[in-house]
Amino acid sequence: MYWLTECHNAIQWGNSLRGDLFRSKQLSYLVLLAALVTLVVGLMLFLVDPNIKSLFDGIWSAWVTMTHVGFGDVVPVSFFGRLLAAGLILFGLVLFSLFTAVVSVALIGRNMHALEMDIEQIGQKAGRIQTGEDRILDELARLHKRMEALEKQLLSNTETTTD
Incomplete structure (x- = not known):
């Protein structure tokens, strides 16, 4: 059948x-x-x-x-x-x-209409991924600044204790 x-x-x-x-x-x-x-x-x-x-x-x-x-x-x-x-x-x-x-x-x-829908969905997903990547990069930059501040503070604390 x-x-x-x-x-x-x-x-x-x-x-x-x-x-x-x-x-x-x-x-x-x-x-x-x-x-x-x-x-x-x-x-x-x-x-x-x-x-x-x-x-x-x-x-x-x-x-x-x-x-x-x-x-x-x-x-x-x-x-x-x-x-x-x-x-x-x-x-x-x-x-x-x-x-x-x-x-x-x-x-x-x-099949073009199906392909156009797939391309549109891929574009939407790429936009969401880009937004997520931007947030991650911003967070990494913020963490980098905090690390630099902590390193400076640690370095100044070590200098004052050695004097």
Whole structure:
């Protein structure tokens, strides 16, 4: 029964995260950018490379290259086709890095209110500690003055008894 509860909690968490991600404009822009790059580079591959026989093959080749799947069923053979594919590989790396960053921001942003409360509590505790430290330092300074006065009195008493 415990695992059913955990599975239910995991599904709720996943749905909540999905909602947060779909509300994020950055993710929408990222997906739109990926789609546009796939279409444009797919068209360019179709126009430039003789091994790419149709527009669909060009788009397919661009997609599997950008996502680093690389099935190998449709590959560019010309210099410019391979150059486009190399650029698409680098773009895919950047795309996945940005996707990871967007997901990280969504995950971290969900817990910011808890972090802000923790930081506020830490600030309050630090203020109380500082106040306590100030009182201790004041007491030490007072004790130091009393010790000096006692040492002077002891020194003057010893001088008068030795004379």
